Amino acid sequence: MTYSISDNAEQLPWPKSVTHQLIGAGILLLPQLVRLARTSEGLDGLVRLTNVGPKQWREWIDHVLALVPEEVCQTTPPPVELARLGFLLTREMCDHDPREEE
Numbered sequence: 001m002t003y004s005i006s007d008n009a010e011q012l013p014w015p016k017s018v019t020h021q022l023i024g025a026g027i028l029l030l031p032q033l034v035r036l037a038r039t040s041e042g043l044d045g046l047v048r049l050t051n052v053g054p055k056q057w058r059e060w061i062d063h064v065l066a067l068v069p070e071e072v073c074q075t076t077p078p079p080v081e082l083a084r085l086g087f088l089l090t091r092e093m094c095d096h097d098p099r100e101e102e
Contacts, residue, residue: 003029003072004029005019005023005028005029006019006023011067012060013060013063018052021050022050025049030067030068031068033061034061034065034068037058037061043057043058
C-alpha cells in the first residue's frame with residue numbers, strides 16, 4: 001500500500017484544492033501530514049496554508065488514521081524531513097501577504 005496523498009486522493013475527506021495546496025507545500029505522504037498535524041506549529045501551519053480551521057483538520061486527520069496504520073505515522077518521516085516541511089509551510093505563508101487582500 002502506498003501512503004502518497006495523490007495516490008489516495010479519492011479516499012481523502014478534503015476538497016481537491018486542499019490536496020493541491022498540501023502537495024504544493026511539499027507534503028506528499030499521509031504519514032508526514034499526520035506527524036505535522038500533531039504538532040501545534042504544524043497544525044497552525046496547515047490552518048494558515050489552507051484557511052481550514054483546526055477542528056476540521058483534526059477530524060480529517062482522524063479519517064487519515066483510518067487509512068494509515070498508527071505505527072507508520074510514528075516512524076516516518078525523520079525529524080529532518082519534518083523540519084523541511086515546516087520550513088516549506090513557513091515560506092509559503094511568508095510569500096503570501098495578507099495586506100494584498102484588503
